[in-house]
Amino acid sequence: MFDDNGSFLLAMLEFFIFVAWLVCLFWIFGDLFRSRDLGGLGKTLWTLFLIFLPTLGALVYLIARGGGMAERAMAAQAQAQQRQDAYIRSVAAPASATEEISRAKQLLDSGAISAAEFEHLKARALGTANTTPVAS
Secondary structure, eight states, rough: OOOOOHHHHHHHHHHHHHHHHHHHHHHHHHHHHOOOOSSSHHHHHHHHHHHHSHHHHHHHHHHHHHGGHHHHHHHHHHHHHHHHHHHHHHHHSSSOOOHHHHHHHHHHHHHSHHHHHHHHHHHHHHTSSOSSOOOO
């Protein structure tokens, strides 16, 4: 297949260029569908252009819209970070004593816990109970 080292190196270079081109297309498609300033028709036309004339389409896309690719990627990352931070705060934030007592009252009203368990949860929420659970 490879008759000398030069043809092997040329094949490796061609493979590298092909993989780089694929990565570039994935970045372009990611940016295209992440973009909020393009409507459905614009995204469809760019997609068709990239599918049927991929090399020319990628070059034209990078010239026409390449300047905003970094800003759109950073905005998407910042938005994802904000959503993650909000989720972590909602899960990790300790509930106030009134919220814990109201949840315990709902459990008591539904019959899921006994009155003794409710008193234990209420005392724990207020910080006045020992940490041993009530046996039922």
